[in-house]
Amino acid sequence: MSDLAAFVAGLPKAELHVHHVGSASPETVAELAARHPEGPVPADVDALRDYFAFRDFAHFIEVYLSVVDLVRTPEDVRLLTYAVAQEMATTQQVRYAELTCTPYTSVRPDEPGRGMPVEAYTEALEDARAAAERDHGIVLRWIYDIPGEAGLPAAEATLDYALRHAPDALVGFGLGGPEIGVPRPQFKPYFDRARAAGLRSVPHAGETTGPQTVWDALRDLGAERIGHGTSAAQDPDLLAHLATHRVPLEVCPTSNLATGAVAALDEHPIRAFVDAGVTVTVNSDDPPMFGTTLNHEYEVAARLLDLDRGGLRDLALASVDASFAPADVRARLHREIAAYDG
Protein backbone atom coordinates (compact mmCIF):
# COMPACT_ATOMS: atom_id res chain seq x y z
CA MET A 1 0.00 0.00 0.00
CA SER A 2 1.34 3.46 -0.90
CA ASP A 3 1.81 6.10 1.76
CA LEU A 4 -1.16 8.04 0.43
CA ALA A 5 -3.38 4.93 0.33
CA ALA A 6 -2.42 4.16 3.93
CA PHE A 7 -3.21 7.76 4.89
CA VAL A 8 -6.62 7.51 3.18
CA ALA A 9 -7.37 4.17 4.83
CA GLY A 10 -7.01 5.68 8.29
CA LEU A 11 -8.58 9.05 7.54
CA PRO A 12 -11.84 9.56 9.49
CA LYS A 13 -14.65 10.23 7.02
CA ALA A 14 -18.26 11.18 6.48
CA GLU A 15 -20.15 9.67 3.57
CA LEU A 16 -23.13 11.49 2.06
CA HIS A 17 -24.07 9.57 -1.08
CA VAL A 18 -24.36 5.86 -0.50
CA HIS A 19 -27.33 3.61 -1.11
CA HIS A 20 -28.63 1.22 1.48
CA VAL A 21 -29.24 -1.86 -0.71
CA GLY A 22 -26.45 -0.86 -3.10
CA SER A 23 -23.92 -1.09 -0.27
CA ALA A 24 -24.65 -4.72 0.51
CA SER A 25 -21.42 -6.70 0.40
CA PRO A 26 -21.28 -9.81 -1.82
CA GLU A 27 -21.46 -11.86 1.40
CA THR A 28 -24.67 -10.10 2.46
CA VAL A 29 -26.20 -10.37 -1.03
CA ALA A 30 -25.30 -14.07 -1.13
CA GLU A 31 -26.95 -14.59 2.26
CA LEU A 32 -30.11 -12.76 1.13
CA ALA A 33 -30.14 -14.73 -2.15
CA ALA A 34 -29.92 -17.97 -0.16
CA ARG A 35 -32.88 -16.82 1.97
CA HIS A 36 -34.91 -16.04 -1.16
CA PRO A 37 -33.55 -18.41 -3.84
CA GLU A 38 -36.27 -18.09 -6.50
CA GLY A 39 -34.82 -14.92 -8.15
CA PRO A 40 -31.97 -14.44 -10.64
CA VAL A 41 -29.33 -13.32 -8.11
CA PRO A 42 -26.60 -15.93 -7.47
CA ALA A 43 -26.10 -17.05 -3.85
CA ASP A 44 -22.40 -17.49 -4.53
CA VAL A 45 -19.87 -14.72 -3.86
CA ASP A 46 -17.71 -15.47 -6.93
CA ALA A 47 -20.69 -15.64 -9.28
CA LEU A 48 -21.88 -12.27 -7.93
CA ARG A 49 -18.76 -10.61 -9.30
CA ASP A 50 -19.82 -11.53 -12.87
CA TYR A 51 -23.43 -10.68 -12.08
CA PHE A 52 -22.32 -7.12 -11.16
CA ALA A 53 -20.58 -6.46 -14.52
CA PHE A 54 -22.81 -3.77 -16.00
CA ARG A 55 -23.24 -3.17 -19.70
CA ASP A 56 -24.72 0.31 -19.23
CA PHE A 57 -26.89 2.38 -16.88
CA ALA A 58 -30.11 0.58 -17.84
CA HIS A 59 -28.51 -2.81 -17.12
CA PHE A 60 -27.23 -1.48 -13.80
CA ILE A 61 -30.79 -0.47 -12.79
CA GLU A 62 -32.07 -3.94 -13.79
CA VAL A 63 -29.43 -5.73 -11.70
CA TYR A 64 -29.88 -3.29 -8.82
CA LEU A 65 -33.62 -3.94 -8.70
CA SER A 66 -33.06 -7.70 -8.63
CA VAL A 67 -30.98 -7.24 -5.46
CA VAL A 68 -33.58 -4.84 -4.04
CA ASP A 69 -36.10 -7.64 -4.51
CA LEU A 70 -34.13 -9.79 -2.03
CA VAL A 71 -34.91 -7.44 0.85
CA ARG A 72 -38.31 -8.79 1.83
CA THR A 73 -38.57 -9.09 5.60
CA PRO A 74 -37.71 -6.83 8.53
CA GLU A 75 -34.97 -9.36 9.36
CA ASP A 76 -33.48 -8.78 5.88
CA VAL A 77 -33.48 -5.01 6.52
CA ARG A 78 -31.76 -5.51 9.89
CA LEU A 79 -29.10 -7.81 8.47
CA LEU A 80 -28.40 -5.53 5.51
CA THR A 81 -28.33 -2.26 7.46
CA TYR A 82 -26.14 -3.49 10.27
CA ALA A 83 -23.68 -5.18 7.87
CA VAL A 84 -23.41 -2.03 5.75
CA ALA A 85 -22.77 0.17 8.80
CA GLN A 86 -20.24 -2.27 10.22
CA GLU A 87 -18.36 -2.38 6.91
CA MET A 88 -18.28 1.41 6.65
CA ALA A 89 -17.07 1.83 10.23
CA THR A 90 -14.48 -0.91 10.33
CA THR A 91 -12.96 -0.90 6.83
CA GLN A 92 -13.50 2.69 5.61
CA GLN A 93 -13.22 4.65 8.87
CA VAL A 94 -16.63 6.22 8.22
CA ARG A 95 -17.75 7.96 11.40
CA TYR A 96 -20.95 9.45 10.02
CA ALA A 97 -23.08 8.45 7.02
CA GLU A 98 -26.29 9.60 5.41
CA LEU A 99 -27.59 6.38 3.96
CA THR A 100 -30.09 6.67 1.13
CA CYS A 101 -32.94 4.22 1.66
CA THR A 102 -35.80 3.47 -0.72
CA PRO A 103 -38.63 2.31 1.52
CA TYR A 104 -41.04 2.02 -1.41
CA THR A 105 -39.21 -0.99 -2.84
CA SER A 106 -39.37 -2.87 0.48
CA VAL A 107 -42.91 -1.92 1.50
CA ARG A 108 -44.18 -2.62 -2.03
CA PRO A 109 -47.62 -1.00 -1.81
CA ASP A 110 -47.90 -1.71 -5.55
CA GLU A 111 -47.92 -5.47 -4.93
CA PRO A 112 -50.15 -6.33 -1.98
CA GLY A 113 -48.89 -9.31 0.02
CA ARG A 114 -45.33 -8.95 -1.22
CA GLY A 115 -43.66 -6.30 0.94
CA MET A 116 -43.47 -5.53 4.66
CA PRO A 117 -45.48 -2.96 6.64
CA VAL A 118 -43.74 0.41 6.72
CA GLU A 119 -43.78 0.34 10.52
CA ALA A 120 -41.72 -2.87 10.49
CA TYR A 121 -39.31 -1.42 7.93
CA THR A 122 -38.80 1.72 10.02
CA GLU A 123 -38.29 -0.25 13.20
CA ALA A 124 -35.72 -2.54 11.54
CA LEU A 125 -33.75 0.46 10.24
CA GLU A 126 -33.71 2.11 13.64
CA ASP A 127 -32.77 -1.11 15.45
CA ALA A 128 -29.79 -1.57 13.16
CA ARG A 129 -28.77 2.07 13.51
CA ALA A 130 -28.74 1.85 17.30
CA ALA A 131 -26.83 -1.44 17.25
CA ALA A 132 -24.21 -0.14 14.80
CA GLU A 133 -23.67 3.05 16.81
CA ARG A 134 -23.39 1.05 20.02
CA ASP A 135 -21.00 -1.56 18.57
CA HIS A 136 -18.95 0.55 16.15
CA GLY A 137 -19.48 4.20 17.08
CA ILE A 138 -20.79 5.08 13.61
CA VAL A 139 -23.58 7.68 13.50
CA LEU A 140 -26.19 7.06 10.80
CA ARG A 141 -28.85 9.31 9.36
CA TRP A 142 -31.40 8.39 6.67
CA ILE A 143 -32.37 9.92 3.36
CA TYR A 144 -35.60 8.50 1.92
CA ASP A 145 -35.53 8.56 -1.84
CA ILE A 146 -38.21 8.23 -4.46
CA PRO A 147 -37.41 5.50 -7.00
CA GLY A 148 -37.92 7.61 -10.12
CA GLU A 149 -38.79 4.63 -12.31
CA ALA A 150 -41.90 3.98 -10.19
CA GLY A 151 -43.27 7.47 -10.84
CA LEU A 152 -45.73 9.56 -8.88
CA PRO A 153 -47.37 6.71 -6.89
CA ALA A 154 -43.90 6.03 -5.43
CA ALA A 155 -43.45 9.73 -4.71
CA GLU A 156 -46.78 9.84 -2.87
CA ALA A 157 -45.96 6.71 -0.84
CA THR A 158 -42.41 7.82 -0.02
CA LEU A 159 -43.69 11.18 1.18
CA ASP A 160 -46.21 9.41 3.38
CA TYR A 161 -43.46 7.23 4.91
CA ALA A 162 -41.35 10.34 5.47
CA LEU A 163 -44.10 12.42 7.05
CA ARG A 164 -46.29 9.92 8.90
CA HIS A 165 -43.86 7.06 9.66
CA ALA A 166 -40.51 8.82 9.86
CA PRO A 167 -37.69 7.04 11.62
CA ASP A 168 -36.04 9.21 14.29
CA ALA A 169 -32.91 9.66 12.20
CA LEU A 170 -34.55 10.75 8.94
CA VAL A 171 -32.90 13.97 7.67
CA GLY A 172 -33.38 14.10 3.92
CA PHE A 173 -35.65 13.49 0.95
CA GLY A 174 -34.18 12.34 -2.37
CA LEU A 175 -34.93 11.12 -5.86
CA GLY A 176 -33.01 8.36 -7.63
CA GLY A 177 -33.35 5.83 -10.42
CA PRO A 178 -33.25 6.71 -14.10
CA GLU A 179 -33.32 10.35 -15.18
CA ILE A 180 -34.08 9.80 -18.86
CA GLY A 181 -37.87 9.83 -19.23
CA VAL A 182 -38.32 10.83 -15.56
CA PRO A 183 -38.49 14.65 -15.54
CA ARG A 184 -37.67 16.25 -12.19
CA PRO A 185 -40.31 19.03 -12.14
CA GLN A 186 -43.20 16.55 -11.68
CA PHE A 187 -41.88 15.79 -8.18
CA LYS A 188 -42.05 19.41 -7.01
CA PRO A 189 -45.21 19.06 -4.85
CA TYR A 190 -43.67 16.13 -2.94
CA PHE A 191 -40.39 17.94 -2.32
CA ASP A 192 -42.31 21.07 -1.26
CA ARG A 193 -44.12 19.11 1.42
CA ALA A 194 -41.03 17.21 2.57
CA ARG A 195 -39.07 20.47 2.87
CA ALA A 196 -41.93 22.13 4.72
CA ALA A 197 -41.65 19.30 7.26
CA GLY A 198 -37.96 20.08 7.75
CA LEU A 199 -36.40 17.46 5.51
CA ARG A 200 -33.42 18.46 3.37
CA SER A 201 -33.63 18.15 -0.40
CA VAL A 202 -30.97 15.90 -1.95
CA PRO A 203 -32.03 14.63 -5.39
CA HIS A 204 -29.85 12.89 -7.96
CA ALA A 205 -29.50 15.05 -11.07
CA GLY A 206 -27.29 15.39 -14.11
CA GLU A 207 -25.83 11.90 -13.87
CA THR A 208 -27.17 10.56 -17.17
CA THR A 209 -28.81 13.71 -18.53
CA GLY A 210 -27.63 17.23 -19.28
CA PRO A 211 -27.29 20.30 -17.05
CA GLN A 212 -30.98 21.22 -17.44
CA THR A 213 -31.83 18.40 -15.02
CA VAL A 214 -29.57 20.00 -12.41
CA TRP A 215 -31.28 23.37 -12.94
CA ASP A 216 -34.64 21.60 -12.52
CA ALA A 217 -33.45 19.99 -9.29
CA LEU A 218 -32.34 23.38 -7.95
CA ARG A 219 -35.36 25.38 -9.04
CA ASP A 220 -38.20 22.87 -8.70
CA LEU A 221 -36.97 20.55 -5.96
CA GLY A 222 -35.01 23.08 -3.88
CA ALA A 223 -31.91 20.88 -3.99
CA GLU A 224 -29.42 21.63 -1.20
CA ARG A 225 -26.91 19.11 -2.53
CA ILE A 226 -26.85 17.42 -5.92
CA GLY A 227 -26.34 13.68 -6.32
CA HIS A 228 -23.63 13.39 -9.00
CA GLY A 229 -24.31 16.52 -11.07
CA THR A 230 -21.75 15.22 -13.55
CA SER A 231 -23.14 17.12 -16.54
CA ALA A 232 -22.98 20.46 -14.68
CA ALA A 233 -19.48 20.74 -16.13
CA GLN A 234 -21.08 21.47 -19.53
CA ASP A 235 -22.69 24.69 -18.27
CA PRO A 236 -20.46 27.48 -16.92
CA ASP A 237 -23.48 29.42 -15.64
CA LEU A 238 -24.60 26.40 -13.66
CA LEU A 239 -21.13 25.92 -12.17
CA ALA A 240 -21.11 29.58 -11.15
CA HIS A 241 -24.56 29.17 -9.60
CA LEU A 242 -23.50 26.08 -7.63
CA ALA A 243 -20.39 27.88 -6.40
CA THR A 244 -22.16 31.13 -5.47
CA HIS A 245 -25.00 29.39 -3.68
CA ARG A 246 -22.68 26.84 -2.09
CA VAL A 247 -24.57 23.81 -3.32
CA PRO A 248 -22.19 20.86 -2.92
CA LEU A 249 -21.95 18.04 -5.43
CA GLU A 250 -21.89 14.44 -4.27
CA VAL A 251 -19.27 13.09 -6.64
CA CYS A 252 -18.91 9.32 -7.12
CA PRO A 253 -16.14 8.82 -9.72
CA THR A 254 -16.05 5.03 -10.07
CA SER A 255 -19.84 4.82 -10.19
CA ASN A 256 -19.82 7.30 -13.09
CA LEU A 257 -17.29 5.13 -14.91
CA ALA A 258 -19.17 1.88 -14.21
CA THR A 259 -22.49 3.23 -15.49
CA GLY A 260 -20.92 4.98 -18.48
CA ALA A 261 -21.74 8.49 -17.21
CA VAL A 262 -18.07 9.26 -17.94
CA ALA A 263 -15.97 7.44 -20.55
CA ALA A 264 -12.78 7.35 -18.47
CA LEU A 265 -11.78 8.44 -14.97
CA ASP A 266 -9.32 10.91 -16.48
CA GLU A 267 -12.26 12.55 -18.23
CA HIS A 268 -14.19 12.97 -14.96
CA PRO A 269 -15.16 16.62 -14.45
CA ILE A 270 -14.22 16.69 -10.74
CA ARG A 271 -11.27 18.94 -11.53
CA ALA A 272 -13.50 21.36 -13.45
CA PHE A 273 -15.87 21.50 -10.45
CA VAL A 274 -13.07 22.39 -8.07
CA ASP A 275 -11.57 24.93 -10.50
CA ALA A 276 -15.00 26.60 -10.74
CA GLY A 277 -15.17 26.92 -6.96
CA VAL A 278 -17.88 24.29 -6.51
CA THR A 279 -17.80 22.31 -3.27
CA VAL A 280 -17.02 18.69 -4.01
CA THR A 281 -17.67 15.78 -1.69
CA VAL A 282 -16.42 12.30 -2.59
CA ASN A 283 -18.67 9.28 -2.15
CA SER A 284 -19.02 5.65 -3.14
CA ASP A 285 -22.71 5.36 -4.27
CA ASP A 286 -23.11 1.53 -4.50
CA PRO A 287 -19.57 0.43 -3.67
CA PRO A 288 -19.62 -3.40 -3.94
CA MET A 289 -21.67 -3.26 -7.15
CA PHE A 290 -19.10 -0.92 -8.68
CA GLY A 291 -16.14 -2.85 -7.29
CA THR A 292 -15.03 0.11 -5.21
CA THR A 293 -14.78 1.41 -1.66
CA LEU A 294 -14.92 4.90 -0.18
CA ASN A 295 -11.18 4.64 0.44
CA HIS A 296 -10.63 3.92 -3.23
CA GLU A 297 -12.78 6.90 -4.23
CA TYR A 298 -10.58 9.16 -2.07
CA GLU A 299 -7.50 7.72 -3.79
CA VAL A 300 -9.04 8.40 -7.21
CA ALA A 301 -9.89 11.96 -6.14
CA ALA A 302 -6.37 12.47 -4.80
CA ARG A 303 -4.97 11.50 -8.19
CA LEU A 304 -7.42 13.57 -10.25
CA LEU A 305 -7.05 16.63 -7.99
CA ASP A 306 -3.34 16.24 -7.11
CA LEU A 307 -4.12 16.15 -3.41
CA ASP A 308 -1.53 15.71 -0.71
CA ARG A 309 -2.34 14.81 2.90
CA GLY A 310 -3.60 18.30 3.66
CA GLY A 311 -5.79 18.23 0.56
CA LEU A 312 -7.23 14.87 1.59
CA ARG A 313 -8.00 16.21 5.05
CA ASP A 314 -9.80 19.17 3.44
CA LEU A 315 -11.75 16.78 1.22
CA ALA A 316 -12.89 14.81 4.27
CA LEU A 317 -13.83 18.06 6.03
CA ALA A 318 -15.88 19.18 3.01
CA SER A 319 -18.16 16.18 3.50
CA VAL A 320 -18.56 16.95 7.18
CA ASP A 321 -19.48 20.55 6.37
CA ALA A 322 -21.91 19.52 3.62
CA SER A 323 -23.58 16.98 5.90
CA PHE A 324 -26.74 17.29 7.97
CA ALA A 325 -24.99 15.82 10.99
CA PRO A 326 -25.81 17.05 14.49
CA ALA A 327 -23.52 19.87 15.68
CA ASP A 328 -21.71 17.71 18.22
CA VAL A 329 -20.93 15.05 15.61
CA ARG A 330 -19.63 17.70 13.21
CA ALA A 331 -17.44 19.27 15.90
CA ARG A 332 -16.07 15.89 16.95
CA LEU A 333 -15.26 14.91 13.35
CA HIS A 334 -13.63 18.28 12.68
CA ARG A 335 -11.32 17.77 15.63
CA GLU A 336 -10.58 14.19 14.71
CA ILE A 337 -9.75 14.94 11.06
CA ALA A 338 -7.64 17.97 11.92
CA ALA A 339 -5.63 15.91 14.39
CA TYR A 340 -5.21 12.93 12.04
CA ASP A 341 -1.67 12.53 10.79
CA GLY A 342 -1.67 9.07 9.22
Ligand SMILES: [Zn+2]
Ligand atom coordinates in the same frame (compact mmCIF):
# COMPACT_ATOMS: atom_id res chain seq x y z
ZN1 LIG B 1 -26.83 7.40 -6.11
